[in-house]
Amino acid sequence: MSLLHPDRLFPADPDTRAITRRLYQSVKTLPIISPHGHTDPGWFATNEAFSNPSALLIQPDHYVFRMLFSQGVRLEELGVRTRDGTAVEADPRKIWRLLAHNWPLFRGTPSRTWLDHVFEEVFGIEQALTEANADALYDHIDSCLKMPEFLPRALFERFNIEVIATTESPLDTLSHHNALAADPWQMAGGKPRVITAYRPDPVVDAAFEGFVRNIEEFGEITGEDTGTWQGYLQAHRIRRAYFKQLGATSTDHGHPTARTADLSLAECEALFAKVLSGNVSAIDAELFRAQMLTEMAGMSLEDGLVMQIHPGSWRNHSAGMLARFGRDKGFDIPTQTSYVDALKPLLDKHGLNPKLSIILFTLDETSYARELAPLAGVYPSLKLGPAWWFHDAPEGMRRFREQTTETAGFANTVGFNDDTRAFLSIPARHDVARRVDCGFLARLVAEHRLLEDEAFELAHDLAYRLAKKAYRL
Known part of the structure; x- marks a missing residue:
């Protein structure tokens, strides 16, 4: 007996379910765009058996x-x-x-x-x-x-993945991505299959373990004097350019909050000196992260990298588990997150520029209709990332559509990304998203709020086109 019912996750109402079936059949075999995730690039570079x-x-x-x-x-x-x-x-x-x-x-x-x-x-x-x-x-x-x-590459092709982005620190050697760049498999379709993304947390978060030493290493890698504010910023530009050479189209920022700042040059230099002192307060660390989001937005206007902001997680909540096992061991907990006030300094400086592309994510669902959808529904620089992490379940995906479509529509969202370390689950996660989105569209058709031919176009957008466009792929 099959584990998988062909109508799983479809609406129970027979008429709506029939519409969902038709929509889903039109998108079920579309290529997978996986623009943000944490799979190991070494799997694809070495192609060794799991x-x-x-x-x-x-x-x-x-x-x-x-x-x-x-x-x-x-x-x-x-x-x-x-x-x-x-x-x-x-x-x-x-x-x-x-x-x-x-x-x-x-x-x-x-x-x-x-x-x-x-x-x-x-x-x-x-x-x-x-x-x-x-x-x-x-x-x-x-x-x-x-x-x-x-083998990893065979599964990559079997899963019909068009492109997958991994996520690396500025301190990463990117050795696997360099190996892929010299491999004919990487460019078999005319474009890179496995790309990187710039995740600067270790060198922008003063609360990050080993931050001061990370800044020193950052300077060693780039040849810049990262003991100075201008040298530090130039080091980011150098590394961003290097990541871009290896396929990166985006940056990723996993800050505790969405706070941004727009300080004067003198204030930036003084704050940078504080965070390099090794005796930085939580307030100063938060302000530095806030300023760096605005600096990263400015750099995205220079180099065209799409900016992803993933705030609102109290990462490594258990000090004991962090000490024993390290980061990313399941002890990341969602927190209440403010966006309207927090993003205002950045938006005042860059938010009206349509050349800037910022994708916002949240773990705080209460912000969908109140803050995120209205912001993305008017600022040309903003798009909404999909239901994320604790909410990338059928119910979470439905809530996302229900609470954001009214004010952001579909065009101000970016389709789906799987954000996973579990490679074999990627097709499963995209299939769930396609089924849920088709069910949502089918309901709009059944309620005569959407024509069925429009729903077919939107289903294709949500499964494929929007992610490709938003991440400049």
Whole structure:
């Protein structure tokens, strides 16, 4: 029996469901544009076989292990490495059995939807994971991963991915992207398949671990005197240009808030001296991040890189888990976020310039209708990113459309991006977005608010064209 119903996520009303089916059939096989994510570029540069099912499907996916941890499963049991090198579970089969034992925890969650899709569509498995069949399913997936058709590049092509963007720090050597640049596979379609994105957090967030040393390294990489404000800004320009040479079309900024600032030159120089002192206050760190968003917007006007702002997450909320396991281990928690006041300095300076493109994301759904949609609905520099992170589930995607379309329409949004480290879930996530969007459009047709031929055009926009245009791909 199939794990996947052909009408999954479609509206229950028969007439609306029939319209949804027609819309979905028109977009289900469109190429995937994945303009923002965190897959490992080394997978595509080396094209080596994935090591085992657990390393591929469990350990990179914080959606999976945060749920398990919440129910008493220690990260050590899942083989997640500790910062001090303490021994953790090394047997991938035991880790897989632990997932199977706890599989009921994922009922009704997006993780279950995505993994069911991976099991059936990627590996041909048509039975639900259980403790009884855990070993058999593990062996089946493990044997598949040893086949040429399951190498990263083969899967990339099988998934019909047109382009995928990874995300790297300015301090990254970009060695894998350099290797790809010299590989004929990268340009087989006439344009780069795997590109990078500029994520400057380690050198703009004074609260980031090792910030002062990061600034020194930044100077060493670029040959600029990053002990001075002007040298520091020039270092960013140099690295942005280098990222752009390797395909980057965007920058990405994961600040705690959306605050921006527009300080005078003297104020910037004084603030920069403070953050380099190594004894910076939380207030000064926040002001520096705020100023740097405005500086990055100015640089985007110079070099054309699209600017993504991903605020509103209290990252690494547990100090104990951060100390033991490091960053990005499922302890990032959404916070209330203000946009109208926070973005005003940047918008006063650059917001009316249509050459600037800023994509705003939020984890605070209460801001959709009150702040984000009205802002994107009038400022030519602003677009709305899709339902993100904790909200990239069917319900979250529907809420996004319901609360933003009234004032931002569809043209001021950017389609869908998967923002994932879990490579095999990318087709699943895009399929969910296409199904939900087609259902939303079908409802508008059924309510005689939209003509069906218009809905077909919009379905194509939401699945493909808007992302390609917004990210200048």
